[in-house]
Amino acid sequence: MKIERKLIINLTYYHVANDVPDISLDIAVVIDVLRATTTISWALENGADSIQVFADLDLLKESAIKWHPQKRLMLGERGGKKIKGFDLGNSPLKVTKKVVNGKRLFMSTTNGTKSLQKVQHAKHLFAMGLPNRRAVAEKIISLKSENVLILGSGWEGSYSLEDSLAAGALASYLEANCDFKVNIVNDELQAALALWNIWKHNIFNCLKTATHGKRLTSLGDYEEDFKCCSELDCLDVVPAQVERGVIRAS
Ligand code: MLT
Numbered sequence: 058m059k060i061e062r063k064l065i066i067n068l069t070y071y072h073v074a075n076d077v078p079d080i081s082l083d084i085a086v087v088i089d090v091l092r093a094t095t096t097i098s099w100a101l102e103n104g105a106d107s108i109q110v111f112a113d114l115d116l117l118k119e120s121a122i123k124w125h126p127q128k129r130l131m132l133g134e135r136g137g138k139k140i141k142g143f144d145l146g147n148s149p150l151k152v153t154k155k156v157v158n159g160k161r162l163f164m165s166t167t168n169g170t171k172s173l174q175k176v177q178h179a180k181h182l183f184a185m186g187l188p189n190r191r192a193v194a195e196k197i198i199s200l201k202s203e204n205v206l207i208l209g210s211g212w213e214g215s216y217s218l219e220d221s222l223a224a225g226a227l228a229s230y231l232e233a234n235c236d237f238k239v240n241i242v243n244d245e246l247q248a249a250l251a252l253w254n255i256w257k258h259n260i261f262n263c264l265k266t267a268t269h270g271k272r273l274t275s276l277g278d279y280e281e282d283f284k285c286c287s288e289l290d291c292l293d294v295v296p297a298q299v300e301r302g303v304i305r306a307s
Contacts, residue, residue, distance in 0.1 A: 064237040066197070067204050070224045070246035073168075073211035074175035082179035083202040086193060086227065088186070089210035090219040091269050092147050093169025094296070095186030095286045096132075099149040101306040102294045104158035108304045110170040111163065114140070121163040130157065133165040137269075137276050140165070149186075149285045168210035174302070176208055182298035183307075187223055187260065191290040194230040196297075196307070201237075207246070218252070218267040219286075221245075222260070225253025226289070260287040 071077050088094055097108050106128075111117035114133075121131050132145035132152070139146030145156070147166050164170060176182060181200060185193040197205055207227060209220030228250050232239045241247055256263040264270045264287050273279040297307035 064201055065203060065240050066231065066235065066237050067240045067242050068207065068228055068231065068246055069205070069242040070207040070209070070221075070228075070249055072209045072216045072221065072245060073214055074172045074208065075214055077175055077206070077208060082176055082206055083204040084181045084183070084197060084200060085176035085179035085206045085208060086183050086185050086197070087169070087172045087176060087208050087210070088220045088223045089166070089169030089172065090186055090223050090286055091217075091264060091267070091273065092149055092282060092286055093164070093166045093210065094184040095188060096147055096149040096152055097164070097184045097296050097304060098186050098189045098292055098294055099285070100152035100157050100162055101296050101304070102292050103152055103154040105152065106159055106161050106305070107299070108162045108164050108296070110173045110302055110304065111165045112171045112174050114165055117163050117165050124161055128159070129161050129163060131163045133170075135167055137273050148282055150281055168212060172208050172210045173304075176206065177298060177301050179206070179298075184296040184304060185223065185227065186286060187226065188285075188288050188290070188292040189294055189296075190223065190226050191230060192293045192295050194227055194234065196295045197231065198235045198237075212269050212272075217269055219264050219269065221249040221252050222256055222263055225249035225251070226257070229253050229257075260289065263287075
């Protein structure tokens with residue numbers, strides 16, 4: 058008689074790229090709620106052909122210059138501000154259909170693209186914000202993989218409240234919606250789950266309470282960005298890495 062082995066999903070969370078041990082990865086999910094992975098999700102939802110991510114600005118410019126100016130855009134920020142000479146900053150509100158449709162976006166941000174680069178060796182790499190949390194969770198469930206690493210982006214190596222909130226939201230959805238046993242491997246994720254249970258009905262205020270939220274508020278009026286980044290499960294797009302550093306809608 059064949060014994061059915063119940064699949065277990067081992068979920069691990071790391072706050073920032075530097076915390077990730079040097080291991081092979083099945084599934085990696087990168088989160089940068091404010092704002093990189095939210096912007097990536099909306100850009101692909103709005104028809105961008107692909108997003109190529111860079112931690113290094115010179116490498117980005119060298120690659121972008123090889124693309125026809127009408128088929129490319131350079132977007133990104135440093136310190137929350139648009140990078141000089143770039144087409145766009147890092148606001149999810151600016152990657153509209155009219156602006157990004159059919160184009161490749163060359164992207165570099167302070168933290169989010171660093172985290173994406175850190176785990177680009179994963180077999181499956183997805184970018185997640187709160188708008189596409191359910192879509193990414195359902196993709197994970199469909200893959201039936203045993204090991205899922207969730208990676209936040211933080212701020213210049215320090216912890217971020219909003220990324221942990223989203224990691225908790227992902228773990229909570231998987232616990233509630235998949236037939237497999239979900240094993241919370243580390244305390245970082247236990248804490249993130251607790252955080253989600255405290256703030257899940259007040260996401261907008263959690264983002265504004267976070268240090269990066271305060272940093273953005275000190276730079277200008279980002280109310281609409283906060284609204285967009287705090288929307289939950291409104292997008293079905295799953296940004297997936299198709300080749301090292303290149304992300305497309307899957
Ligand atoms: C980052 O990558 O650090 C963030 O996305 C920065 C931002 O957009 O404010």
